[in-house]
Amino acid sequence: MPDMIQTENLRFAYPADEGAEPVYALQGVGIAIEKGTFVVILGHNGSGKSTLAKTFNAVLLPSEGAVYVEGLDTRDENQLLSVRQRVGMVFQNPDNQIVANVVEEDVAFAPENLGVPTEEIRRRVDSALKAVGMEEFVTHAPHLLSGGQKQRIAIAGVVAMEPACIVLDEATAMLDPIGRREVLATVRRLNREKGVTVILITHHMNEAEDADRVIVMSEGRPAMNGTPKEVFTQISALRSMGLTAPDTVDLLDRLQKDGFSVPLDALSVESCAEAIANALNETEREG
Numbered sequence: 001m002p003d004m005i006q007t008e009n010l011r012f013a014y015p016a017d018e019g020a021e022p023v024y025a026l027q028g029v030g031i032a033i034e035k036g037t038f039v040v041i042l043g044h045n046g047s048g049k050s051t052l053a054k055t056f057n058a059v060l061l062p063s064e065g066a067v068y069v070e071g072l073d074t075r076d077e078n079q080l081l082s083v084r085q086r087v088g089m090v091f092q093n094p095d096n097q098i099v100a101n102v103v104e105e106d107v108a109f110a111p112e113n114l115g116v117p118t119e120e121i122r123r124r125v126d127s128a129l130k131a132v133g134m135e136e137f138v139t140h141a142p143h144l145l146s147g148g149q150k151q152r153i154a155i156a157g158v159v160a161m162e163p164a165c166i167v168l169d170e171a172t173a174m175l176d177p178i179g180r181r182e183v184l185a186t187v188r189r190l191n192r193e194k195g196v197t198v199i200l201i202t203h204h205m206n207e208a209e210d211a212d213r214v215i216v217m218s219e220g221r222p223a224m225n226g227t228p229k230e231v232f233t234q235i236s237a238l239r240s241m242g243l244t245a246p247d248t249v250d251l252l253d254r255l256q257k258d259g260f261s262v263p264l265d266a267l268s269v270e271s272c273a274e275a276i277a278n279a280l281n282e283t284e285r286e287g
Contacts (some may be wrong), residue, residue: 003034003070004070005056006031006067007066008068010064010065012025013063029065031215033213035070036195037191038210039197039198039199040208042203042214042216043243048217050170055074056089057084058080091154093174094147097157106157110158127159132156133152134153134156137149147174148178152186155168188210205246206246208228216238223237224238228267233265251276
């Protein structure tokens, strides 16, 4: 499968104070994200995960190295519009992305600015709102919606641009558990049903259990890169980076230390419960 995004020896430094040495937030990142995949990028504050996300659609340009979006170099000013049409960004605070007083006008804003014909905009708005499960709210005022609903409208605004990839930069951080579930269900559906590449930047470990791949950032570079099972069963390595395992894996780890024969790779609540039930049954038979 071809790559949606590829970085080569990517380094990025924010501007330093006069006379000070630049501090690199990204230090030689080399990753490839395949089209149509659901990838979660994790890391503690300051690990470089959000900086990395902003390089994917040229919000930030490399200080050194390169970022390619479907082969387009983000450093090429002539390709900037094409890059941003391919990669849409959803940020932490939906209020910063909502620009209109009516939901359908907000979703139509980006296509209008891209010069999309009126009839096509109508189709895209209806399709985008349906994709995020918000078609009932087409004439509502965004400021009256819940946090999760606002974020779904922000996602619809990006979907209406019809990008091949959506990057969510801590887009669930300000939401309550219900809002987080709404947003995650939305992006998973877009990935599964429409083939949209989804890159989710988060510090919530449990949001990564259904991902195709998990990349853990630490000190400006990828420290771990693999499937959720490959990453989350390395509990000691995660803890050394100031991270915790998902709740299910943490529980299984504690049960293992108490002598129960349970696997660490039962990530979902259902598989975790089944693993514990099997272990208890085995203990009863042996007793």
